[in-house]
Amino acid sequence: MSASDEHDCKVALNTRANVLHGFTGYHLRCAWQVVQADLMHVLKSLDLRLATYSTLLLIAETPDQRQSTLADTLGIERPNFVAIVEELERRGLITRTRDLDDRRAYCLNATSEGLALADQAVKACQAHEEKLFGQLSAEDRAQLDRILRQFRTFESGR
Amino acid sequence: MSASDEHDCKVALNTRANVLHGFTGYHLRCAWQVVQADLMHVLKSLDLRLATYSTLLLIAETPDQRQSTLADTLGIERPNFVAIVEELERRGLITRTRDLDDRRAYCLNATSEGLALADQAVKACQAHEEKLFGQLSAEDRAQLDRILRQFRTFESGR
């Protein structure tokens, strides 16, 4: 087994029996760590990272978008998006065709291979969610989902 | 205002209206992002990072522990822990005294300044939690805390 198979909770907050355990935010982080570790593990089996995964999905869903629009939607800085797109193109998962109206821009689209992989990835993620959140009672699971969605409207950072 | 005052949700999953929104894990991540952004903002006003904060708290709570024990508890690699401890010592927040029984080891303890700062940080975090989770109904907040705690027992990554 390679070292990359380790997905323990290696976090600067992973401790027992201290004041941190009084914070909901701490438990939120731990929960995300657990989910993230499993998710990355699942995606790795498809040779995808969080960034390439979400990028591929978005391109598959919204055809003919240009790079900067997609980067903005994903909240990724444009320079960092270049390598992601290049990788997906190199692997034949998406195509970059010049926009005829604006020859600076690219139109990104998923290939049939890309669509197939996106489909596979979504199914794998659904299974992953079942595995993890299925450990909660059906009621708790629904509650959690409902409550978490409320955070979308919260301010972040001020 | 410096650029570091920006705490938007700049995340490779921050998109609207796509399949990702069907995943609870996605919302979990967004929620953590919101909480983390605010938390880092709060800690920054005390010149603390997540790592120095949790380290200081742990040292304040469990006196006379040695470095590697603390690092293990926090889930931080020993080499990376060195700089954190050095910073806390340099700022006069903790002391490093040689263990008489094992002259290789240090015993770490918080100074009175360290204890004071830890106290201040905890209070600031409590206020931060009030501000954020206080936006939920009291019932939802309690539910969320209860449900999140269940993840502690979940396997991570296989």
Place this chain on the structure above:
DNA sequence: GAAATTTGATTATGCGTTATATCCATGTTC
């Protein structure tokens, strides 16, 4: 319609976090 400005994509680069390999000094085991 030429000059100035803006915009899409890219390159180069830096910063912060985290992981690994190695090393030194001390302790322990046999």
Place this chain on the structure above:
DNA sequence: GAACATGGATATAACGCATAATCAAATTTC
């Protein structure tokens, strides 16, 4: 006392994320 284990430190690499600057193609302005 030789071999090995352990506490701590150093050096280094990889990765994620950010900014500044560049180039070409558009748009605006006079």
